[in-house]
Amino acid sequence: MSKLNINSRITLNDGTQMPIIGLGTWRSEPQKVKEAVIVAIESGYRHIDCAALYGNEKEIGEALEEVIKRGVVKREELWITSKIWNTHKRAANVRAAFEKTLSDLKLEYLDQYLIHWPIAFEFAGIELKDYACIVPREESGKIAKVDFVPFKETWGELEKLVEEGKIKSIGISNFSVTDTCNLYAENIKIKPAVNQIEAHPYFTNTRLMQTMKSSQFKEINTVAYCPLGRGGENAPISDPVVIEIAQKYSKSPAQVVIRWALQRGSIIVPKSVTPERIKENINVFDFELNEEDMNKISELGKKRKRAVDPIGSWGISVFED
Ligand SMILES: NC(=O)c1ccc[n+]([C@@H]2O[C@H](COP(=O)([O-])OP(=O)(O)OC[C@H]3O[C@@H](n4cnc5c(N)ncnc54)[C@H](OP(=O)(O)O)[C@@H]3O)[C@@H](O)[C@H]2O)c1
Incomplete structure (x- = not known):
């Protein structure tokens, strides 16, 4: 493993170079996210993970405009990812959804655009202004899920946006092996560069990571x-094994968990709206976990405890494992 540092990037299969740590922004309240993004960029983050779903891209756009104007960073030094939502999967809606995200973020191009989930809901307007637009329901209360939008229909539009220079890199999120095989079977021109999936010490997702990389x-x-x-009392950052390792290295549990993820080759997007935590989470380049401690943390994966599963919120099964 070459020595990791705050500027480390991973070269993806499309030749783009993605910073290994980004700031997550899901559930970052619109009134807090602007400051969070500014603090992050001033602290050395060069990658921000966004999505239309998160309802805060306008405020993130204000932050990006400010730091670029102030000369803290140049646009080309930043890596901005966003994601297309489940209601926007039809070819007719993809470009409009992308343009809305681009204009909210006040950008001319995106570094990366992902298909957020391998499922499609009925179109309910480009603006995701309330939950009924995000997860539309039939009169019966059942989610208005569309059973068949071929992946190619969405992906083909993303490929065109890449050809036009409006997106540098395209990828998938929450795709299983079967979903990815189905996407490849549709004769796509550009292969996905990343799959954004859940992974942490309580749900290591090692097999899926390895299959994706093969x-x-x-x-x-x-x-x-x-x-x-997702932090808190029931998360790996509160686990006695992690706390003990953190004490040994004089680092915080969050720093240990982040370092573990980086040493196993992941790109990660920890979220925080708390300035001290934002700085803490990128201050992970002055120590290295030894093999024994890496293994102790990986062992916690036996718990197989997911933080996100649409079965609970939507009643829809997405994952294979
Ligand atoms: N593609 C997808 O479907 C998908 C799904 C889920 C998440 N994501 C992306 O991944 C990002 C990260 O996931 P996440 O936000 O669900 O969870 P996470 O990053 O694992 O955890 C975030 C939580 O941990 C707290 N926290 C942050 N730093 C901390 C520290 N140093 N010490 C103690 N607590 C700390 C945060 O609190 P404060 O903010 O209050 O500081 C927040 O409550 C998201 O924001 C989003 O960008 C993508």
């Missing part, structure tokens, strides 16, 4: 979401 899929890199297991 030659079968032309080396799809993993971006690990919920790298802190």
Whole structure:
């Protein structure tokens, strides 16, 4: 493993270079996210993980405009990812959804655009202004799920946006092996560069990561979401094993969990709106976990505790394992 540092990037299968740590922004309240993004960029983050779903891209756009104007960073030094939502999967809606995200973020191009989930809901307007637009329901209360939007229909539009120079890198999120095989079977021109999936010490997702990275899929890199297991008392950052290791290295449990993820080759997007934590989470380049401690943390994966599963919220089964 070459020595990791705050500027480390991973070269993806499309030749783009993605910073290994990004700031997550899911559930970052619109009134807090602007400051969070500014603090992050001033602290050395060069990668921000966004999505239309998160309802805060306008405020993130204000932050990006400010730091670029102030000369803290140049646009080309930043890596901005966003994601297309489940209601926007039809070819007719893809470009409008993308343009809305681009204009909210006040950008001319995106570094990366992902298909957020391998499922489609009925179109309910480009603006995701309330929950009824995000998860539309039939009169019966059942989610208005569309059973068949071929992946190619969405992906083909993303490929055109890449050809036009409006997106540098495209990828998938929450795709299983079967979903990814189905996407490849549709004769796509550009292979996905990343699959953004849940991974942390309580749900290591090792097999899916390894399969994605194999030659079968032309080396799809993993971006690990919920790298802190969503934080709090029941998360890996409160686990006695992690706390003990943190004490040994004089680092915080969050720093240990982040370091573990980086040493196993993930790109990660820890979320925080708390300035001290934002700085803490990127201050992970002055120590290295030894093999024994890496293994002790990986062992916690036996718990197989997911933080995100649409079965609970939507009653829809997405995952294979
Ligand atoms: N593609 C997808 O479907 C998908 C799904 C889930 C997440 N994501 C992406 O992944 C990002 C990260 O996942 P996540 O936000 O669910 O969870 P996470 O990053 O694992 O954890 C975030 C939680 O941990 C707290 N926290 C942050 N740093 C901490 C520290 N140093 N010490 C103690 N607590 C700390 C945060 O609190 P404060 O903010 O209050 O500081 C927040 O409550 C998301 O924001 C989003 O960008 C993508």
